[in-house]
Amino acid sequence: xATLATxxxxxxxxxxxxxxxxxxxxxxKAEHGITVGLATVLVGDDPASHKYVSMxxxxxxxxxxxxxxxxxxxxxxxxxxxxxxxxxxxDDRVHGILVQLPxxxxxxxKTVLDAVPLSKDVDGFxxxxxxxxxxxxxxxxxxxxxxxxxxxxxxxxxTEISGANAVVLGRSNIVGMPVALMLVEQNATVTICHxxxxxxxxxxxxxxxxxxxxxxxxxxxxxWIKQGATVIDxxxxxxDDPSRKSxxxxxxxxxxxxxxxxxxxxxxxxxxxxxxxxxxxxxNTLRAAKKGVPSG
Amino acid sequence: xATLATxxxxxxxxxxxxxxxxxxxxxxKAEHGITVGLATVLVGDDPASHKYVSMxxxxxxxxxxxxxxxxxxxxxxxxxxxxxxxxxxxDDRVHGILVQLPxxxxxxxKTVLDAVPLSKDVDGFxxxxxxxxxxxxxxxxxxxxxxxxxxxxxxxxxTEISGANAVVLGRSNIVGMPVALMLVEQNATVTICHxxxxxxxxxxxxxxxxxxxxxxxxxxxxxWIKQGATVIDxxxxxxDDPSRKSxxxxxxxxxxxxxxxxxxxxxxxxxxxxxxxxxxxxxNTLRAAKKGVPSG
Numbered sequence: 119x120a121t122l123a124t125x126x127x128x129x130x131x132x133x134x135x136x137x138x139x140x141x142x143x144x145x146x147k148a149e150h151g152i153t154v155g156l157a158t159v160l161v162g163d164d165p166a167s168h169k170y171v172s173m174x175x176x177x178x179x180x181x182x183x184x185x186x187x188x189x190x191x192x193x194x195x196x197x198x199x200x201x202x203x204x205x206x207x208x209d210d211r212v213h214g215i216l217v218q219l220p221x222x223x224x225x226x227x228k229t230v231l232d233a234v235p236l237s238k239d240v241d242g243f244x245x246x247x248x249x250x251x252x253x254x255x256x257x258x259x260x261x262x263x264x265x266x267x268x269x270x271x272x273x274x275x276x277t278e279i280s281g282a283n284a285v286v287l288g289r290s291n292i293v294g295m296p297v298a299l300m301l302v303e304q305n306a307t308v309t310i311c312h313x314x315x316x317x318x319x320x321x322x323x324x325x326x327x328x329x330x331x332x333x334x335x336x337x338x339x340x341x342w343i344k345q346g347a348t349v350i351d352x353x354x355x356x357x358d359d360p361s362r363k364s365x366x367x368x369x370x371x372x373x374x375x376x377x378x379x380x381x382x383x384x385x386x387x388x389x390x391x392x393x394x395x396x397x398x399x400x401x402n403t404l405r406a407a408k409k410g411v412p413s414g
Numbered sequence: 415x416a417t418l419a420t421x422x423x424x425x426x427x428x429x430x431x432x433x434x435x436x437x438x439x440x441x442x443k444a445e446h447g448i449t450v451g452l453a454t455v456l457v458g459d460d461p462a463s464h465k466y467v468s469m470x471x472x473x474x475x476x477x478x479x480x481x482x483x484x485x486x487x488x489x490x491x492x493x494x495x496x497x498x499x500x501x502x503x504x505d506d507r508v509h510g511i512l513v514q515l516p517x518x519x520x521x522x523x524k525t526v527l528d529a530v531p532l533s534k535d536v537d538g539f540x541x542x543x544x545x546x547x548x549x550x551x552x553x554x555x556x557x558x559x560x561x562x563x564x565x566x567x568x569x570x571x572x573t574e575i576s577g578a579n580a581v582v583l584g585r586s587n588i589v590g591m592p593v594a595l596m597l598v599e600q601n602a603t604v605t606i607c608h609x610x611x612x613x614x615x616x617x618x619x620x621x622x623x624x625x626x627x628x629x630x631x632x633x634x635x636x637x638w639i640k641q642g643a644t645v646i647d648x649x650x651x652x653x654d655d656p657s658r659k660s661x662x663x664x665x666x667x668x669x670x671x672x673x674x675x676x677x678x679x680x681x682x683x684x685x686x687x688x689x690x691x692x693x694x695x696x697x698n699t700l701r702a703a704k705k706g707v708p709s710g
Contacts, residue, residue, distance in 0.1 A: 228551065228552070244545075245541075245542050245545030245546050245549060245552060246541050246542055246545055247545070248544075248545040248548050248549055249540075249541030249542055249543070249544040249545030249546075249548070250541050250545075251548075252544050252545070252547075252548050252591055252592075252595065253541060253544055253587045253591070254585070254586070254587050254591075255524065255587070256524070256541060280610055281610045281611070281612050283612075283613070289550075289598055290550070291549045291550055291551070295548050295549070295550075295598070296548075299548065302585055302591070302606055302608075305608075305610040306610075307605065307606065307607055307608070307610070307611040307612070307613075307617070308605070308606050309603065309604065309605040309606075310598055310603065310604050310605075311603055312598075312601075312603070314576055314577045314601040314602075314603070315577070315603040316577050316579075316603070317579070317603075321603070
């Protein structure tokens with residue numbers, strides 16, 4: 119009988135990162151009198167977005183980071199959102215600006231994100247950050263939180279990245295493409311698969327590392343997993359589950375029960391990648407604040 | 415006996431692109447009185463760099479593009495180079511600025527390239543251009559010339575890119591990484607191989623499209639090529655050849671003689687990718703000049 123995969127405990131690893139950030143935040147206060155600050159901008163009344171922002175603010179409070187919350191109505195104009203982002207850009211108490219996505223239709227996401235000063239782009243989505251990530255000899259100001267969280271899970275679970283065959287399933291701006299760039303940076307051999315890929319199962323069968331970020335429940339079957347591979351499941355898909363009180367259940371892009379029979383290490387959903395996103399956001403915010411400290 | 419591969423004639427395809435550019439340059443002159451202009455900056459006295467710049471200026475002249483050449487000594491300071499680039503940035507006759515690399519040691523390449531205004535970055539190496547290339551929903555101002563030339567060779571030779579398995583050998587800033595990003599954009603499934611990759615021959619054996627840009631003479635063996643694959647060889651390596659008067663010969667990263675027995679289409683070296691780089695530079699320069707035309 120096959121040995122079961124080791125679970126990669128995202129909650130525990132995220133807690134480690136948050137503890138490190140908390141220490142750094144306290145040191146910055148003690149040594150330089152700087153209170154680290156994150157501004158959160160929420161436009162409209164999407165319940166999921168409200169929940170995410172509230173989780174982020176709670177995590178800030180626990181790490182000693184001051185959060186400045188700004189709520190605009192669902193009918194806010196693009197100029198109103200832009201004006202707010204620019205004000206926050208000029209506010210010295212604010213080291214990082216988080217604009218919760220998605221934005222309402224009348225507000226252009228690209229224009230708003232581009233208005234976040236590079237020095238406060240703690241989400242890491244600015245094209246200059248992504249460009250620097252793709253280029254040797256350049257270092258981005260900030261790494262996007264979820265893909266950076268995936269890399270931290272690999273490193274802190276003892277997965278060898280250099281020389282590994284890594285398959286990234288999905289090529290989104292927020293996960294797939296940046297995580298592929300980070301894996302190349304870490305000397306993995308990287309294959310980017312997506313909806314147009316013809317032989318996804320065959321490619322995954324060769325993967326020492328699989329990052330699944332395609333947003334389709336249980337898309338990756340257990341027998342696609344290479345024996346001993348490390349599987350990072352970024353998917354968060356809601357499926358029906360009559361056995362639950364809510365009638366629903368959150369599952370990843372990987373058929374976890376089958377995959378854990380073959381993988382060497384695997385992240386659960388929930389409790390894998392999810393907690394890392396906020397932890398890396400806090401880490402980026404501390405990094406932003408540290409950049410303001412005069413050196414020497 | 416196997417059929418020999420069709421040669422992808424880079425000279426002929428480049429001549430087509432240059433003829434298209436010449437037409438566009440003439441139209442811009444006739445309709446808007448604009449003379450398209452490219453500034454070339456050469457620092458030091460590297461013979462190869464001199465030759466490249468002179469080829470680029472000759473190609474400009476043939477396409478009706480005015481070129482403004484600036485030569486600085488090998489001992490030029492960074493401030494001198496930066497000052498020149500900034501002057502050219504402010505010069506309305508100059509639509510594109512080409513800084514020939516490499517620069518002497520005392521001049522920081524990154525600082526100089528970042529001083530080229532994005533609107534005149536016809537080399538396409540600005541991190542904002544690379545970032546936009548990596549992101550869905552964004553379009554770079556300019557695409558880097560050599561990788562863009564590879565894509566044009568694929569398209570104009572009738573190679574289906576969407577859904578193809580593409581292997582990019584090499585991850586440099588100027589070829590490997592940007593061509594990988596462009597192939598993803600064109601819906602190929604892309605694998606990025608490099609010096610740390612463990613099973614390069616196996617990966618290449620699955621490639622419908624191979625872009626070799628690793629800079630090692632005849633690194634790719636003939637029996638690694640998938641039957642019918644399209645092979646784009648970016649390598650330009652000088653090897654000894656006693657049968658030549660010069661005692662030397664230019665060869666690609668692929669063992670051409672063996673590969674042409676298996677490939678469906680293949681670029682020769684020289685005469686494949688080489689001519690495309692200048693053609694795409696001219697295309698970018700025309701594009702830059704067109705952006706200055708008031709619309710409507």
